[in-house]
Amino acid sequence: MEWLIGLAGSAGIAGTAYANRSLSRSGFLAAVMLGTVMYALGSAVWFGSLIAFFVSSTLWSKWKKHAKEKAESGYEKNGMRDAGQVLANGGLGLLLCAANWAWPHPLWWYAFLGVMAAVTADTWATEIGGLSRTPPRSIKTGRRVPPGTSGGVSGLGLGASLAGGLFIGAAAWTLLLAVPGQAAPEAASAALRLAAWVGIAGLAGIVGSLADSWIGATWQQMYRCDACGQEIEKARHCGRPGGRIRGRAGGDNAAVNVSSSLVGGAFASSLALAFGLA
Numbered sequence: 001m002e003w004l005i006g007l008a009g010s011a012g013i014a015g016t017a018y019a020n021r022s023l024s025r026s027g028f029l030a031a032v033m034l035g036t037v038m039y040a041l042g043s044a045v046w047f048g049s050l051i052a053f054f055v056s057s058t059l060w061s062k063w064k065k066h067a068k069e070k071a072e073s074g075y076e077k078n079g080m081r082d083a084g085q086v087l088a089n090g091g092l093g094l095l096l097c098a099a100n101w102a103w104p105h106p107l108w109w110y111a112f113l114g115v116m117a118a119v120t121a122d123t124w125a126t127e128i129g130g131l132s133r134t135p136p137r138s139i140k141t142g143r144r145v146p147p148g149t150s151g152g153v154s155g156l157g158l159g160a161s162l163a164g165g166l167f168i169g170a171a172a173w174t175l176l177l178a179v180p181g182q183a184a185p186e187a188a189s190a191a192l193r194l195a196a197w198v199g200i201a202g203l204a205g206i207v208g209s210l211a212d213s214w215i216g217a218t219w220q221q222m223y224r225c226d227a228c229g230q231e232i233e234k235a236r237h238c239g240r241p242g243g244r245i246r247g248r249a250g251g252d253n254a255a256v257n258v259s260s261s262l263v264g265g266a267f268a269s270s271l272a273l274a275f276g277l278a
């Protein structure tokens with residue numbers, strides 16, 4: 001029964017995204033698999049946190065799309081999300097959900113909360129921070145860099161990261177209240193848990209986003225377009241291959257996303273341990 005409910009819910013939401021061209025065919029299949037397993041092995045709270053990430057990120061990516069198009073032309077992640085991008089954002093969460101199913105412990109939940117906060121913060125920072133009127137600065141050198149450069153941070157982007165993390169904490173807590181019988185095995189009162197979940201998710205969002213910028217500036221392969229001179233994440237721009245200027249082999253956007261969400265998850269579970277929540 002859980003599998004059927006999860007499948008129906010996931011197919012409905014991913015199907016809408018596919019119809020709106022936010023997901024490719026492979027992205028649709030990956031999202032349905034991810035959502036179904038997370039509902040069946042986790043709960044409505046785990047599943048709902050994933051949906052909160054997915055729906056909010058999709059809506060932000062549609063918002064002021066035209067204004068962001070120029071900066072985003074050099075990103076790997078523009079346009080429809082494929083299976084690789086869906087799994088880069090949700091795969092780690094799925095592993096944590098499966099681990100909690102096999103060996104139940106509250107620490108898995110906090111790691112999951114941190115991972116979802118980090119991927120949400122990173123996506124919100126990209127979508128909202130891309131509209132910053134002041135150019136971002138490199139997290140490593142402090143120098144101004146063109147919008148869209150990996151490793152660039154702006155005040156607007158950091159604010160968006162914090163908001164994304166807080167949003168995930170608040171969404172998870174709302175789901176916990178709304179769905180009876182889903183409470184995590186904790187003694188903390190509901191109000192205390194709200195403060196803890198929202199606070200931990202907000203901080204994990206900021207930390208994950210800073211880690212994303214740092215790892216992006218250090219590891220991510222960057223190319224320069226031979227035609228227009230823009231620094232880009234993609235190997236191709238303006239219809240021709242660009243030359244690699246820095247980064248490590250294999251350091252693509254998905255690898256950076258997974259690494260920074262690991263940082264967010266590790267940070268959130270450390271906080272939960274420190275405060276005696278898990």
Ligand SMILES: [Zn+2]
Pocket residue numbers: 225226227228229230237238
């Ligand atoms: Zn170009």
